[in-house]
Amino acid sequence: MKLARLNGKAEIFYSIQGEGKNIGRPSIFIRTSLCNLHCSWCDTDYTWNWKGTPFHHQNEALPGYQKFDKAEYIAELSIEGIACEVVALGCKNIVLTGGEPLLQQTDLLDLIRHLRNIDPGYWFEIETNGTIIPSAKFDVLIDQYNVSPKLANSGNTQRIREKEDAYNFFSSNAKAVFKFVVNTPEDMEEVFRLIRKYEINHNKVYLMPEGTSAETLKQKQQWLIEQCKEHHFHYTDRLHIHIYGNKRGV
Numbered sequence: 121m122k123l124a125r126l127n128g129k130a131e132i133f134y135s136i137q138g139e140g141k142n143i144g145r146p147s148i149f150i151r152t153s154l155c156n157l158h159c160s161w162c163d164t165d166y167t168w169n170w171k172g173t174p175f176h177h178q179n180e181a182l183p184g185y186q187k188f189d190k191a192e193y194i195a196e197l198s199i200e201g202i203a204c205e206v207v208a209l210g211c212k213n214i215v216l217t218g219g220e221p222l223l224q225q226t227d228l229l230d231l232i233r234h235l236r237n238i239d240p241g242y243w244f245e246i247e248t249n250g251t252i253i254p255s256a257k258f259d260v261l262i263d264q265y266n267v268s269p270k271l272a273n274s275g276n277t278q279r280i281r282e283k284e285d286a287y288n289f290f291s292s293n294a295k296a297v298f299k300f301v302v303n304t305p306e307d308m309e310e311v312f313r314l315i316r317k318y319e320i321n322h323n324k325v326y327l328m329p330e331g332t333s334a335e336t337l338k339q340k341q342q343w344l345i346e347q348c349k350e351h352h353f354h355y356t357d358r359l360h361i362h363i364y365g366n367k368r369g370v
């Protein structure tokens with residue numbers, strides 16, 4: 121399957137879950153390549169912003185930014201190869217992320233089965249943008265969906281970012297929690313519209329500030345926490361940014 125490539129190696133790393141419901145929990149991250157969305161602030165643009173594509177990313181404003189060479193930034197690995205690295209890292213909590221990992225759900229299904237054959241105690245959570253419905257076979261094997269639906273602030277059109285069937289699937293799935301990436305107070309109007317439309321329980325909602333530096337996260341913390349208190353949402357920070365900064369593979 122196609123994983124993101126980091127320093128010549130597939131991006132599989134051992135860290136702590138930095139966001140959401142399981143924040144702070146030691147976890148192995150498996151980062152798939154490819155995404156069906158193109159968020160302007162995406163911190164993993166090396167999984168989709170290929171040379172020759174028309175997509176825009178905010179880093180294009182920075183001097184020296186270049187779109188990515190697809191062949192260079194994708195690592196093709198076998199299920200056995202990935203499992204071998206995971207076993208060597210020795211942790212049983214696995215975070216499947218991307219990119220959009222559900223684009224490769226057939227391969228992920230094989231990977232989950234393979235690892236559970238080795239040890240039934242493996243835990244699998246998946247970070248998804250909530251636009252793709254998992255198959256019934258995939259659904260029975262996954263332990264938790266961390267659904268991060270994208271808002272207008274991502275730069276994606278509503279048609280591609282808001283898939284009604286997928287929203288309805290996740291909002292009625294007991295294993296799903298929702299993580300909204302919020303940039304300005306104005307974004308909250310859209311969050312409320314989505315929560316009402318898809319009848320998402322406030323107790324399953326996490327609000328996370330957008331940002332790839334401790335300073336940016338801090339600036340948005342105060343008013344976001346007030347929103348959480350008022351509407352009974354959870355606040356989630358991005359712990360790995362505070363600990364490691366905006367680095368890959370952490």
Ligand SMILES: Nc1nc2[nH]cc(C(=O)O)c2c(=O)[nH]1
Pocket residue numbers: 135136137138139149217218247360370
């Ligand atoms: N430590 C850490 N926690 C994370 N939670 C979600 C991540 C992601 O990139 O999907 C992520 C990540 O990249 N690193």
Ligand code: SF4
Pocket residue numbers: 155156157158159161162163164165167168218219220249270
């Ligand atoms: S959905 Fe996630 S991986 Fe895809 S472009 Fe947006 S932030 Fe990046």
Ligand SMILES: [Mg+2]
Pocket residue numbers: 163164
């Ligand atoms: Mg990340």
